[in-house]
Amino acid sequence: MxxxxxxxxxxxxxxxxxxxxxxxxxxxxxxxxxxxxxxxxxxxxxxxxxxxxxxxxxxxxxxxxxxxxxxxxxxxxxxxxxxxxxEGDWYQNFTDLFSIKWRNAISININAIEKSLKELNEIKTNEEFDHEVGVIASSDIEKLQSTLEYYDWLNRLVDKFESGEIYDFVPKKINE
Structure with a gap:
């Protein structure tokens, strides 16, 4: 025992x-x-x-x-x-855990990025800020927009897990 x-x-x-x-x-x-x-x-x-x-x-x-x-x-x-x-289905357990945690992380990050983009665009267009600050703000905007593309991809990846389409690419069990 x-x-x-x-x-x-x-x-x-x-x-x-x-x-x-x-x-x-x-x-x-x-x-x-x-x-x-x-x-x-x-x-x-x-x-x-x-x-x-x-x-x-x-x-x-x-x-x-x-x-x-x-x-x-x-x-x-x-x-x-x-x-x-x-819930005895380990594939479903992983899918649910992965999806819940990643959807939450995606949402937190997208919200932060969107708020920052709004502020950065205000800085870029506001004449009170000097040119150097505007250039830095423009650079940050480019980086954050690129990051939004990543989160769009990550959302689509989570969609594939939730729909089960991921198993078309990585089957649950490989038959030999």
């Missing part, structure tokens, strides 16, 4: 580290990893007991996983408490 526990812990740790790459704190990654090895849905109390986290932390962690579409609230006859189970 100890060897089984070690083997599972190794995978749970790896999942937590991988999810950390996408801005998900390790404790939430550990929760997902633990749920992965359960064949039945779990209540918050069961998860709390297994991971030794407070019920508040557990509730927040489960809500995060729900928001990321990595767990589902499920119904089971005879249970009055909420039950949660992982």
């Amino acid at each position: 100890e060897q089984l526990h070690r083997a599972r812990e190794r995978v749970i740790d790896a999942i937590a580290q991988n999810m950390n790459l996408y801005g998900v704190i390790p404790s939430i990654g550990r929760l997902y990893g633990m749920m992965f090895f359960h064949n039945e849905p779990l209540t918050l109390d069961e998860m709390k007991e297994e991971l030794g986290m407070s019920k508040t932390s557990m509730s927040t962690s489960v809500r995060t996983l729900l928001d990321l579409k990595m767990v589902d609230k499920v119904w089971k006859k005879g249970y009055r408490k909420d039950l949660y189970a992982i």
